[in-house]
Amino acid sequence: MAHKLTEQEQATVVRLAKFLGKELPVKFRGNAGGIASGLVRLRGQSIAEKDVRAVLERYDATKLPTDTLVELGVLLPAADGGFTLEIPEKRAIAKAERPRPPAKRDGRAISRLDTVRKQTPELTDIRLKIIELDPRLWINGWLLSTPDAYVRYERELRALDAALAGEPTLGDGSLSLRELSYQVFGDEKFLALESEGRKLLHLMGLSDVVNCRPQAKLELMxxxxxxxxxxxxxxxxxxxxxxxxxxxxxxxxxxxxxxxxxxxxxxxxxxxxxxxxxxxxxxxxxxxxxxxxxxxxxxxxxxxxxxxxxxxxxxxxxxxxxxxxxxxxxxxxxxxxxxxxxxxxxxxxxxxxxxxxxxxxxxxxxxxxxxxxxxxxxxxxxxxxxxxxxxx
Incomplete structure (x- = not known):
């Protein structure tokens, strides 16, 4: 059975999770907390690569190369072929941040939201509003750990909550994707593939909740x-x-x-x-x-x-x-x-x-x-x- 983390180890997990949440490739950032917790639990002077891979597998990050953690300075190669765990300090985090080219982005882009583990009265109020929604929206923990998503998408989340009330799916299959999207959200493109709305559903674990009419092919004009x-x-x-x-x-x-x-x-x-x-x-x-x-x-x-x-x-x-x-x-x-x-x-x-x-x-x-x-x-x-x- 996994050992209980000490207060110092818990603080270490939080620091490492914040670092990984900013520095990991985007598709792995949602697993930053679990990876941090798993690595900190690997006690000892040297950590075997197989143990690192086991942590990544446990938290659905099997495609994350161990070399990435080495490049970030989280794992330092040891003389026996294993690794030692290094927790980057704040100054190291600032140094590790790579300059990004300027880009025009949607002000509500999902990719700009950070995972927040801390507790403040303001965040507690937001999380209380979140748990008033249909449990399917927050049961996987992502929305609770990303309260900014609720702040930015409160109108859409409440619309989704109302549409799911007593229903197993969003829609009964009679409407097209664009019709369903407009009916629920007032935006016919909100549920489009690769849209911010579809990403939001995916992160909340609701990828399969949309039930719409299959898209027609264009042969008959x-x-x-x-x-x-x-x-x-x-x-x-x-x-x-x-x-x-x-x-x-x-x-x-x-x-x-x-x-x-x-x-x-x-x-x-x-x-x-x-x-x-x-x-x-x-x-x-x-x-x-x-x-x-x-x-x-x-x-x-x-x-x-x-x-x-x-x-x-x-x-x-x-x-x-x-x-x-x-x-x-x-x-x-x-x-x-x-x-x-x-x-x-x-x-x-x-x-x-x-x-x-x-x-x-x-x-x-x-x-x-x-x-x-x-x-x-x-x-x-x-x-x-x-x-x-x-x-x-």
Whole structure:
């Protein structure tokens, strides 16, 4: 049985854990406390390499080379082929810190959070708030030992706690990843692969909690099941809304979407207008006398710019107008969530000119149009994923 650490040894563990938490490669820093504790428990003048490897294996750091600990000055080679344990002093820690090139990072980046073992009244208050959450969020200890994560992500953690209340998973599998992400967190990209939100779930031991609809492949770019001389199509900027509409028509036999009688749906894949021949070439294969396109995309400067450019392509049997019922419902949903339009997601589209707003004049109520203008003027975003299959 492992021996009980003395008070001096416990202090040594804390010092070593702080050092390793800063100096180890990023992917091993979460194990710094365990590695420090295991090394300090290896009493004796010389420590065998096999004992060091056993500690690393115990704390899921088998891919951490022993040489790294030597380079950091934690293990010093001994004459008998083993090692002696050295605890770097504060001045050594400062010396060991390597300069890092400047980089633009998210102010809430997970990689910038440090593990904190100390106890202060302020940290105790934060940890008391943490243990009020669903135990699955803190049972593995990471969130309790990284209280800054709660401070920076309190809104998202509370949203996650509410969504998990009485549920085995986050989501029931009916929503796409982006739809689920927006529904729970108000950000359709929070759960994206390699996102800070997905890293947060991983560190809390919740990598498998997300239950969403499998991502569709892109082979089928349109669903127009029957020939019509006078064709009415919905063109969707993003994939998930297109899949929802395609499923409604293909699986459920729907002929109306958002109250509009339509004959098919097309996936615009973002900037469909970047290639001026893309949509006309597709429509040419439909052998229709005339085509009416109802465009539906994100409410942001880029989304309306696509709509505006598409409208400029109209003529010769092609008319283009916004899918007003969908946009109106998006605005209604956003207004309910964020009374202040500037609370919607920020974008980097400040340099993108506002275009296409004239296509909504006379189609929206005055309050809806004012909200729309404020979102565009503030370079904000209301994503298509604010609506789901239930809204069609």
């Amino acid at each position: 349109h669903h127009i099941p029957k020939h019509h001389r006078h064709l009415r199509l919905i063109v969707s900027e993003n994939l998930d809304p297109w899949v929802n509409m395609r499923n409604a028509m293909f699986l459920d036999g729907r002929k109306r979407l958002f109250g509009e009688r339509v004959h098919g749906v097309v996936f615009g894949n973002g900037y469909i207008v970047d290639d001026p021949h893309k949509l006309p070439d597709l429509l040419a294969t439909m052998d229709a006398e005339d085509v009416e396109v109802l465009y539906w995309g994100d409410i942001d400067r880029a989304g309306l710019q696509i709509l505006s450019k598409l409208a400029e392509m109209a003529g010769d049997g092609l008319t283009v107008r916004p899918l007003i019922p969908a946009y109106r419902l998006m605005l209604k949903r956003a207004m309910r969530r964020f009374a202040d339009p500037l609370e919607n997601e920020e974008t980097d589209q400040g340099g993108v000119p506002v275009r296409g707003l004239d296509l909504f004049e006379g189609e929206l109520k005055e309050k809806e149009l004012a909200y729309l203008r404020a979102v565009l003027d503030g370079a904000r975003l209301i994503p298509q994923e604010i609506l789901t299959a239930r809204d069609l």
